[in-house]
């Protein structure tokens with residue numbers, strides 16, 4: 001893990017330097033958020049579904065070891081093979097071993113934030129395996145040698161002109177082409193070839209059902225499905241928190257997932273894999289990679305309820321205006337800002353501060369992860385662990401000292417009004433004033449509210 | 462090696478006790494519709510699919526003959542007996558890669574869901590599961606009396622007690638990964654027609 005820390009505000013500067021792009025990004029995500037709202041409001045029992053989903057997750061997480069064992073038993077009974085990985089490294093080695101045992105050197109992959117988290121692609125490539133991400137957005141970022149900038153919409157930060165340029169270079173499309181239909185068709189042709197050549201398919205998993213031993217994968221493009229129905233070998237990588245107890249529970253989660261993600265009533269394809277393809281093999285890799293530690297954390301365990309719908313990203317005013325890469329973490333946005341410090345608090349200390357505590361994330365979350373509460377809790381934790389840079393720490397101390405005392409507070413108001421009026425501009429707006437980088441201080445009134453109130457009362461009496 | 466990781470993970474999970482919560486009962490009465498058939502058709506159309514009704518197989522053939530993608534199709538396969546112009550024997554295919562040429566495929570769907578416009582299909586209807594994804598145009602014939610209101614009812618019907626691949630299909634394959642513009646025909650079928658029979 002990197003020892004250097006990421007500063008969200010600094011990283012965001014790079015993104016916000018291009019004003020029109022920030023606005024465009026913001027609107028693209030707001031459009032998705034609006035679709036989510038319409039879909040959610042059309043379901044009468046939406047709130048009841050959220051509460052039920054949250055309860056199912058709470059129940060499952062409490063009894064996770066039992067459910068994992070039950071899942072394994074049933075998956076084995078259906079003829080799948082089950083592997084357990086403690087961390088990313090073990091996960092990658094298991095996948096490589098399976099591929100090598102089958103002599104695979106061409107692999108098609110569908111979207112999986114877990115394999116992103118484990119950095120599986122570079123690992124496999126180092127070992128001579130061609131890995132092709134088949135989700136269109138994911139393929140675009142792969143060709144650009146970038147990670148996804150969003151967990152559901154991996155290429156949301158890229159403009160069609162840039163896709164056109166990229167496809168012109170990589171896929172030989174006409175130069176200057178920007179029509180999404182034309183570009184998608186080109187990608188379809190290119191990826192069809194990859195699907196037909198592949199010797200194995202790897203997918204993430206949305207839900208793993210303990211009671212049946214099946215794994216469920218949701219896509220709109222059909223890429224996970226095509227990629228695992230042509231080759232004889234399917235590897236499914238699952239975070240251990242993806243378990244649900246009963247097949248019937250899928251109804252609750254599937255009704256929430258696509259509506260929260262993109263406003264669709266359900267994704268185009270919801271594949272239920274129970275056992276391997278006839279004559280083939282299904283390998284299920286159950287991955288911990290820090291999840292058991294998060295589960296044991298009294299403050300943050302509820303973040304494991306997340307079903308990765310992306311709604312909290314789409315609604316977040318900070319994410320929309322700073323872009324996924326400013327988080328420098330596999331999962332950006334509100335949920336990433338909770339999970340990031342759980343993985344590495346030192347590196348990701350700034351993420352809980354990339355938040356206005358508006359609470360919108362908590363409102364839209366389909367499984368009721370108390371996101372903004374957790375972000376606030378993290379801020380306290382970061383101070384307690386001494387991870388806050390001295391300047392921010394000092395600012396907080398001063399503010400807290402002032403606010404704790406009535407007299408100090410009154411005087412500070414006067415002092416600030418006076419100071420803002422008389423201090424030269426260069427002293428107010430400089431490197432030290434982060435706040436003033438893109439904002440102007442308001443004009444301070446000559447009299448405070450208190451003084452006005454006192455004067456008025458004086459007149460009235 | 463895999464053995465010990467399994468133990469480590471399960472042990473560390475067992476070491477942390479979480480407050481237990483009851484598994485909630487699911488209410489199957491959620492979201493019912495006055496006219497499930499109309500609702501299904503409306504939702505399917507809204508996600509880019511097409512919903513037709515037919516009186517019998519002859520009617521199916523008559524309606525298929527009117528579709529341009531059917532007229533233009535070179536290779537047509539079907540697992541429903543009695544479909545006209547079938548010239549590709551999907552049952553005789555050994556290697557699913559050969560299905561790449563298939564332009565048009567007609568199969569039975571088991572049941573439809575009014576709430577979200579999805580149809581349930583499984584390995585039981587086809588020799589290769591790749592058929593659902595690899596064909597250019599897909600037609601599903603669903604008995605008109607097999608429409609459930611919502612997903613809860615769908616899962617009440619389904620049993621997962623043996624190795625099988627099952628799938629909900631709601632519309633044609635699609636993507637919006639380039640600037641959020643919806644494009645139909647990502648990797649899978651470019652069109653989906655559901656015929657209620």
Ligand code: SF4
Pocket residue numbers: 260305306307308309310311312313335361364365366367368369371
């Ligand atoms: S935290 Fe909630 S809203 Fe955010 S991605 Fe996870 S499930 Fe969706």
